[in-house]
Amino acid sequence: xxxxxxxxxxxxxxxxxxxxxxxxxxxxxxxxxxxxxxxxxxxxxxxxxxxxxxxxxxxxxxxxxxxxxxxxxxxxxxxxxxxxxxxxxxxxxxxxxxxxxxxxxxxxxxxxxxxxxxxxxxxxxxxxxxxxxxxxxxxxxxxxxxxxxxxx
Amino acid sequence: xxxxxxxxxxxxxxxxxxxxxxxxxxxxxxxxxxxxxxxxxxxxxxxxxxxxxxxxxxxxxxxxxxxxxxxxxxxxxxxxxxxxxxxxxxxxxxxxxxxxxxxxxxxxxxxxxxxxxxxxxxxxxxxxxxxxxxxxxxxxxxxxxxxxxxxxxxxxxxxxxxxxxxxxxxxxxxxxxxxxxxxxxxxxxxxxxxxxxxxxxxxxxxxxxxxxxxxxxxxxxxxxxxxxxxxxxxxxxxxxxxxxxxxxxxxxxxxxxxxxxxxxxxxxxxxxxxxxxxxxxxxxxxxxxxxxxxxxxxxxxxxxxxxxxxxxxxxxxxxxxxxxxxxxxxxxxxxxxxxxxxxxxxxxxxxxxxxxxxxxxxxxxxxxxxxxxxxxxxxxxxxxxxxxxxxxxxxxxxxxxxxxxxxxxxxxxxxxxxxxxxx
Amino acid sequence: xxxxxxxxxxxxxxxxxxxxxxxxxxxxxxxxxxxxxxxxxxxxxxxxxxxxxxxxxxxxxxxxxxxxxxxxxxxxxxxxxxxxxxxxxxxxxxxxxxxxxxxxxxxxxxxxxxxxxxxxxxxxxxxxxxxxxxxxxxxxxxxxxxxxxxxxxxxxxxxxxxxxxxxxxxxxxxxxxxxxxxxxxxxxxxxxxxxxxxxxxxxxxxxxxxxxxxxxxxxxxxxxxxxxxxxxxxxxxxxxxxxxxxxxxxxxxxxxxxxxxxxxxxxxxxxxxxxxxxxxxxxxxxxxxxxxxxxxxxxxxxxxxxxxxxxxxxxxxxxxxxxxxxxxxxxxxxxxxxxxxxxxxxxxxxxxxxxxxxxxxxxxxxxxxxxxxxxxxxxxxxx
Numbered sequence: 009x010x011x012x013x014x015x016x017x018x019x020x021x022x023x024x025x026x027x028x029x030x031x032x033x034x035x036x037x038x039x040x041x042x043x044x045x046x047x048x049x050x051x052x053x054x055x056x057x058x059x060x061x062x063x064x065x066x067x068x069x070x071x072x073x074x075x076x077x078x079x080x081x082x083x084x085x086x087x088x089x090x091x092x093x094x095x096x097x098x099x100x101x102x103x104x105x106x107x108x109x110x111x112x113x114x115x116x117x118x119x120x121x122x123x124x125x126x127x128x129x130x131x132x133x134x135x136x137x138x139x140x141x142x143x144x145x146x147x148x149x150x151x152x153x154x155x156x157x158x159x160x
Numbered sequence: 161x162x163x164x165x166x167x168x169x170x171x172x173x174x175x176x177x178x179x180x181x182x183x184x185x186x187x188x189x190x191x192x193x194x195x196x197x198x199x200x201x202x203x204x205x206x207x208x209x210x211x212x213x214x215x216x217x218x219x220x221x222x223x224x225x226x227x228x229x230x231x232x233x234x235x236x237x238x239x240x241x242x243x244x245x246x247x248x249x250x251x252x253x254x255x256x257x258x259x260x261x262x263x264x265x266x267x268x269x270x271x272x273x274x275x276x277x278x279x280x281x282x283x284x285x286x287x288x289x290x291x292x293x294x295x296x297x298x299x300x301x302x303x304x305x306x307x308x309x310x311x312x313x314x315x316x317x318x319x320x321x322x323x324x325x326x327x328x329x330x331x332x333x334x335x336x337x338x339x340x341x342x343x344x345x346x347x348x349x350x351x352x353x354x355x356x357x358x359x360x361x362x363x364x365x366x367x368x369x370x371x372x373x374x375x376x377x378x379x380x381x382x383x384x385x386x387x388x389x390x391x392x393x394x395x396x397x398x399x400x401x402x403x404x405x406x407x408x409x410x411x412x413x414x415x416x417x418x419x420x421x422x423x424x425x426x427x428x429x430x431x432x433x434x435x436x437x438x439x440x441x442x443x444x445x446x447x448x449x450x451x452x453x454x455x456x457x458x459x460x461x462x463x464x465x466x467x468x469x470x471x472x473x474x475x476x477x478x479x480x481x482x483x484x485x486x487x488x489x490x491x492x493x494x495x496x497x498x499x500x501x502x503x504x505x506x507x508x509x510x511x512x513x514x515x516x517x518x519x520x521x522x523x524x525x526x527x528x529x530x531x532x533x534x535x536x537x538x539x540x541x542x543x544x545x546x547x548x549x550x551x552x553x554x555x556x557x558x559x560x561x562x563x564x565x566x567x568x569x570x571x572x573x574x575x576x577x578x579x580x581x582x583x
Numbered sequence: 584x585x586x587x588x589x590x591x592x593x594x595x596x597x598x599x600x601x602x603x604x605x606x607x608x609x610x611x612x613x614x615x616x617x618x619x620x621x622x623x624x625x626x627x628x629x630x631x632x633x634x635x636x637x638x639x640x641x642x643x644x645x646x647x648x649x650x651x652x653x654x655x656x657x658x659x660x661x662x663x664x665x666x667x668x669x670x671x672x673x674x675x676x677x678x679x680x681x682x683x684x685x686x687x688x689x690x691x692x693x694x695x696x697x698x699x700x701x702x703x704x705x706x707x708x709x710x711x712x713x714x715x716x717x718x719x720x721x722x723x724x725x726x727x728x729x730x731x732x733x734x735x736x737x738x739x740x741x742x743x744x745x746x747x748x749x750x751x752x753x754x755x756x757x758x759x760x761x762x763x764x765x766x767x768x769x770x771x772x773x774x775x776x777x778x779x780x781x782x783x784x785x786x787x788x789x790x791x792x793x794x795x796x797x798x799x800x801x802x803x804x805x806x807x808x809x810x811x812x813x814x815x816x817x818x819x820x821x822x823x824x825x826x827x828x829x830x831x832x833x834x835x836x837x838x839x840x841x842x843x844x845x846x847x848x849x850x851x852x853x854x855x856x857x858x859x860x861x862x863x864x865x866x867x868x869x870x871x872x873x874x875x876x877x878x879x880x881x882x883x884x885x886x887x888x889x890x891x892x893x894x895x896x897x898x899x900x901x902x903x904x905x906x907x908x909x910x911x912x913x914x915x916x917x918x919x920x921x922x923x924x925x926x927x928x929x930x931x932x933x934x935x936x937x938x939x940x941x942x943x944x945x946x947x948x949x950x951x952x953x954x955x956x957x958x959x960x961x962x963x964x965x966x
Contacts, residue, residue: 082663
């Protein structure tokens with residue numbers, strides 16, 4: 009073994025280098041923790057979070073009850089109910105059930121929707137205490153998540 | 161009787177030497193309390209320092225900056241169910257944690273926090289400490305045996321073997337430090353207070369004497385003490401990613417917390433030995449070089465001022481905390497803590513308290529230097545495998561420490577000869 | 584089912600031996616274990632600390648995904664594929680899409696291919712970061728895990744920005760990529776590459792040179808090149824034993840032939856060499872990403888594929904170099920919109936065979952290191 013390597017071995021140089029690395033990282037600028045309830049993460053726009061049914065800007069339904077999302081879903085968890093409007097001969101949406109408990113959040117239904125009204129939002133805080141609220145009905149999908157703001 | 165009780169306050173020896181039983185009891189309680197608070201603080205300190213080295217924050221929610229986290233942990237442990245495995249030897253199972261705690265605390269009888277701040281000063285102080293901490297191995301083996309399970313037994317035997325192997329290297333390096341105590345006076349001493357006084361007389365901390373022998377001896381002792389207390393990188397018996405948690409597997413709740421207490425107390429104990437032997441115990445920096453009443457005054461203000469600075473930091477962080485309703489208990493807690501520290505600092509600046517507290521402060525600072533090293537090692541190094549661990553203990557540390565003993569002896573004899581010849 | 588013992592029962596003392604000879608201890612590293620990287624059960628036959636033999640029992644994570652494929656359409660099976668190797672989901676997606684595109688005989692546009700390469704190499708970086716953190720954690724060092732995950736977070740943020748999910752990405756579609764790069768993609772990826780290069784060198788300071796690390800990994804889990812080929816082991820394990828085989832160079836797919844990169848080869852075939860091989864692979868991945876970003880052509884990202892994908896009847900096999908090894912997809916179509924059979928060749932499943940060969944003769948503490956160095960993911964092993 010060369011002299012340099014022998015000296016490094018005796019004087020534990022590699023151990024001190026490792027100690028220096030961890031010591032350096034103590035500086036508060038390196039901290040990456042996000043203190044969750046106080047600091048919320050920044051979510052990208054394409055994030056596949058909670059689904060929502062979008063409406064037209066004037067308030068009318070955008071969903072045409074075409075059933076493309078029902079066919080696209082790998083898990084068969086969307087159920088669309090509709091009635092045919094006699095005057096316009098078009099389908100009108102009545103019920104829309106989305107089972108969030110089995111959803112893969114794959115985004116295939118969002119892709120398949122022709123009027124682009126089924127949309128995955130950036131909402132990720134969907135926790136519930138029991139299985140009862142997992143199936144979202146049309147009203148919940150249109151309203152989105154109601155946040156309770158705690159004011160001072 | 162009150163007179164004799166109070167007369168101790170004017171003496172300049174430890175209560176044991178003075179023969180004052182009530183004061184011995186008071187000092188015992190104070191040391192017990194102090195070490196317990198130290199262990200609790202170490203829990204928080206370790207988690208925070210490890211977290212910062214791992215680019216995260218550690219406990220932040222329970223109490224301001226997580227200061228009440230150890231309290232929450234202690235309460236949780238006390239409320240846990242007291243399990244014992246079936247077929248476990250009940251008496252030994254119950255006794256093992258008590259034994260380790262007892263031996264760990266007993267070694268603190270002779271640890272000097274100051275000239276008069278020790279419970280007693282035996283003239284075989286160091287030998288007593290090493291001996292009592294060796295008795296702790298028995299508790300570890302009892303714990304593994306009593307658990308009636310394969311993994312704790314294996315873990316405890318490994319742990320016991322490891323502790324016994326590294327004690328030898330520890331002992332050898334202690335011998336070399338003891339030999340240095342005889343340099344000035346011609347007679348060495350094993351008493352802990354005597355060792356520090358020898359460093360005072362020789363105007364040098366032993367870590368710097370006969371450079372680099374003192375440094376090597378302290379280095380060997382540092383490594384051996386990490387192995388002695390089963391801490392990283394020698395913590396294979398406790399490793400979670402290996403089989404199980406070693407001899408502590410079957411212990412839960414309060415019994416586990418006793419093991420934890422004993423482990424950290426043992427850490428404090430061996431750190432105290434290291435501090436006393438090599439870092440000058442309770443001596444402030446440069447007691448001989450910078451002597452004189454002004455320097456004394458300046459140095460005696462340091463403890464109080466440092467506590468006040470800590471309190472000011474707390475209050476500063478309080479002003480930086482976000483002002484929202486959920487954070488108010490934490491913010492208020494931090495402010496109160498900062499105020500308490502400030503008050504404590506002011507108390508320590510009072511003339512009567514200043515001199516007494518000074519020694520304890522420097523001693524604690526040096527011990528915490530070693531504690532920081534413990535945490536630093538745990539964060540940085542991987543674990544040694546058991547055979548590599550034993551190899552290091554017997555084939556690396558032991559020869560080095562024997563070499564240091566021989567070298568110290570030779571140099572010491574040379575100095576004595578010089579002194580004789582040149583007289 | 585009758586509970587048959589799968590180890591030899593203890594025999595009586597043979598003539599020539601005395602009762603002082605130690606008996607063989609059978610130790611169960613059960614499905615719940617901090618170091619088996621999932622639900623892997625390993626039954627060890629020990630003589631004291633020495634491992635005489637071991638047996639792996641898998642199947643605790645079997646979910647029947649290959650069977651599920653027969654009841655979904657080709658497009659609908661896309662999200663399921665991510666669940667094989669969930670630490671590196673983009674690679675799985677790439678393999679599946681390439682296999683189906685082979686059946687359909689569809690050519691992905693150049694921009695789509697380059698985008699796929701960038702995302703797949705980012706995924707390789709993320710997977711190797713996870714491997715690094717967990718492997719080093721098993722050996723005992725607790726900090727590099729956090730550093731590795733900190734770096735992995737930046738990559739997962741890019742995935743989130745690109746396709747909307749961090750872990751089970753569903754990044755690619757049959758025919759190309761669904762989305763084009765988002766605004767700021769190029770800058771973020773460049774930033775990740777630039778930040779990661781010095782961090783890999785930092786690992787050298789913290790881990791590679793460390794004497795404890797070297798003692799724990801040098802000479803541990805040795806396997807020769809011939810044995811690797813005999814066991815059909817691929818990936819960094821194969822390259823660590825000295826065999827120069829990388830699917831990206833041997834059978835280039837998805838325009839990997841356009842990029843210049845080296846394949847790191849190890850010499851001794853032990854844990855330390857595999858560790859170095861993976862670190863160097865991270866550096867080469869960064870090199871590929873930089874070249875792909877510079878040369879990113881304009882154009883569409885997805886080819887014209889019909890809405891309902893019905894490949895002509897036939898079969899196709901497509902192998903890619905996943906972070907764990909050679910990941911292969913054998914797809915059989917019978918002309919309908921649902922696959923007839925999708926068979927995955929999981930690298931972890933095949934690499935796991937080497938565990939016995941590597942661990943035999945070593946100590947118990949090494950078994951954990953060896954499982955870590957094989958880099959197995961139980962999602963892939965069990966499917």
